[in-house]
Amino acid sequence: MSVSPLIWGITIAVIVALLAFDYFFHIRKAHVPSLKEAAIWSALYVGIAVVFGILVLIFGGTAMGSEYFAGYITEKALSVDNLFVFLIIIASFKVPREDQQKVLLFGIVFSLIARTGFIFLGAALINSFAWVFYIFGLILIVTAGNLLKPSHGGDEADNFIIRMARRFFHTTDYYDGDKLFTIQNGKRALTPMLLVMVAIGGTDILFALDSIPAIFGLTQNVYIVFTATAFSLMGLRQLYFLIDGLLDRLIYLSYGLAAILAFIGVKLILHALHENNLPFINDGNPVPVIEISTGLSLTVIIGVLVVTVVASLLSKAGKAQTAINNARRHALNYIDLSYTADHAERERIYGLLVEEERQIEQMEPKYRNKAKDVDKIREQVAEAHRQHAEYQRG
Known part of the structure; x- marks a missing residue:
C-alpha cells in the first residue's frame, strides 16, 4: 500500500510537534522527573503508538498493521537496550540529575535523524539491489553474536571523538548548568554537556546500523519502517527515569535481543535467497526456501521478550545484582555533590540506598557475594553513610 504525501506530511508534523512539546513543557526548565510524571508520560507515548497502529490496521489492512506492531515492538526492545549505554555514558560524564533530560532528548532527536537517513538509504539500496538483504542479514547475525559477549555494555563514553575533542579543543571539567559553552580564564570553552551529547550522538549512529536492518527484516514499507522507529523512540526519555535502577534487573535482556536479531537475520537471508539474483548462487535464480511470515515473526518476538523479562525478574541472581549495582550507584551519586543540587533528591537517593x-542483607550469601569489587562497594556505601551523618548534624 502506497502512502500519500499528505499522510507523510501529517505524520512528520505530529512527530515534530511531540518533540517540541517535550522540550518546551518538560526539558526547558531543568528538574528531576518524579516517578509519577515518568509513568504517566511513558504510558501516554505507548498509548499514542498503539492508537497509531490501530489506525494502520483499519486503513492499511491486517498485513500492514502486523508489520507495524512487529517493527514497533522490536525497535522498542532495542531502544531499551540502548538505555543501558545511555546510562553508562551519562554516569561516566557525571551529568547532573536535573540536566539528564536534555541529554536524553538530544539523543532521541539525533537518533531519529540518523535512523531516518539510514531508512531512506536502506530503501534505495533494497529497491536497486536485492542482494542487500544478504548484507543486512549478516549484520544482524554478527550483532546478535556481539550481544552475547561479556564486554557488551562497556564504557562507551571514552570514544575516539571525545578524546580528540579534549586534545584539540579547550574543554572544562565542570558543568555550567546546561550550557554547551562557558568562559574559563577569559576563553570560550566546551563544557562536558557538549561532550556527552557528542558521545550520545556517536553511539546513536552505531545503534542505527543495527536497528534499521532489523526492521527491514520485518517490512520493506518505508512508511511503516519510519513510523515504527519514530514511535519506538518517543517516550524513551521518560522510560529512562521510570526504569532507572531496574535496567540491571533485566540480566537476560541481551540474550533475548540476540535471539530476536539472529531470528530476523535468518529471515532476511531466507528472503534474499527467495529473491536471489546473484550469479554465483543457484546460477542467479531464486532459491526455493521457506519464507517466515510477519505473523510468525510477531509471535516469536513477543514470545522471546516475555520469556526474557519474566526469567530476569524471577532470577535470584538478577535480584542480587540489581540491588548491589543500585546500592553502588546511589552511594556514588550521594557522595558526588555535583550530581544534584536538590536536597530532596539527595534524601531520596539516600533512602533508596538504605x-x-x-534487601542485600536478606539475600543468600552465594548470590550476594558474586558481585565484583564487593569491598570497594562497601567502602563507598560507608562513605555515603558518613556524609549523611555529617549532613544531619550540620
Whole structure:
C-alpha cells in the first residue's frame, strides 16, 4: 500500500510537534522527573503508538498493521537496550540529575535523524539491489553474536571523538548548568554537556546500523519502517527515569535481543535467497526456501521478550545484582555533590540506598557475594553513610 504525501506530511508534523512539546513543557526548565510524571508520560507515548497502529490496521489492512506492531515492538526492545549505554555514558560524564533530560532528548532527536537517513538509504539500496538483504542479514547475525559477549555494555563514553575533542579543543571539567559553552580564564570553552551529547550522538549512529536492518527484516514499507522507529523512540526519555535502577534487573535482556536479531537475520537471508539474483548462487535464480511470515515473526518476538523479562525478574541472581549495582550507584551519586543540587533528591537517593542495603542483607550469601569489587562497594556505601551523618548534624 502506497502512502500519500499528505499522510507523510501529517505524520512528520505530529512527530515534530511531540518533540517540541517535550522540550518546551518538560526539558526547558531543568528538574528531576518524579516517578509519577515518568509513568504517566511513558504510558501516554505507548498509548499514542498503539492508537497509531490501530489506525494502520483499519486503513492499511491486517498485513500492514502486523508489520507495524512487529517493527514497533522490536525497535522498542532495542531502544531499551540502548538505555543501558545511555546510562553508562551519562554516569561516566557525571551529568547532573536535573540536566539528564536534555541529554536524553538530544539523543532521541539525533537518533531519529540518523535512523531516518539510514531508512531512506536502506530503501534505495533494497529497491536497486536485492542482494542487500544478504548484507543486512549478516549484520544482524554478527550483532546478535556481539550481544552475547561479556564486554557488551562497556564504557562507551571514552570514544575516539571525545578524546580528540579534549586534545584539540579547550574543554572544562565542570558543568555550567546546561550550557554547551562557558568562559574559563577569559576563553570560550566546551563544557562536558557538549561532550556527552557528542558521545550520545556517536553511539546513536552505531545503534542505527543495527536497528534499521532489523526492521527491514520485518517490512520493506518505508512508511511503516519510519513510523515504527519514530514511535519506538518517543517516550524513551521518560522510560529512562521510570526504569532507572531496574535496567540491571533485566540480566537476560541481551540474550533475548540476540535471539530476536539472529531470528530476523535468518529471515532476511531466507528472503534474499527467495529473491536471489546473484550469479554465483543457484546460477542467479531464486532459491526455493521457506519464507517466515510477519505473523510468525510477531509471535516469536513477543514470545522471546516475555520469556526474557519474566526469567530476569524471577532470577535470584538478577535480584542480587540489581540491588548491589543500585546500592553502588546511589552511594556514588550521594557522595558526588555535583550530581544534584536538590536536597530532596539527595534524601531520596539516600533512602533508596538504605532500602537496597536492607534487601542485600536478606539475600543468600552465594548470590550476594558474586558481585565484583564487593569491598570497594562497601567502602563507598560507608562513605555515603558518613556524609549523611555529617549532613544531619550540620
